[in-house]
Amino acid sequence: MAGSPTGAGTTTPGPRADHEIPAYLERLGLPGLADIHVHFLPPRMLEKVWEYFDDAEARYGWPWPIPNIPYPYAHQIEALARLGLGDGWMRQVLWENGARLLGLAR
Known part of the structure; x- marks a missing residue:
């Protein structure tokens, strides 16, 4: 909540252009960024991804520089759980986001 001692509910305005990212990270007290994500897709669609x-090399002229390690879903979920983000976060990411996107949210 705004004004709470922990700062919960407050935000730091994000960058509007790439060159603003370093100053934004500094304001947040972060040393850098990482895009860490998993693809939870139907098997045939995941194969296409x-x-x-x-x-990538045929598409862009160089190999994809980011490792793509197609672990089974159970392994991906266990790895996410080991991050210690909590059951609420896991439920939001693994169920509620997809349910909302598919119109299945209660």
Whole structure:
């Protein structure tokens, strides 16, 4: 909540252009950024995603520089759980986001 001792509910305005990112990270007290995500997709669609990344050299002229390690879903979920972000976060990411996007939210 705004004005709470922990700062919960307050935000730091984000950057509007790439060159503003370093100052934004400094204001947040962060040393850098990382995009860490998993793809939870139907198996056939996930295969197409991997094929797209695997074909990066033909598409862009160089191989995809980010490792794509197609772990089974159970392994991905266990890895997320080990981050210690809590059951609420796991439920939001693994169920509620998808349910909302698919119109299945209660």
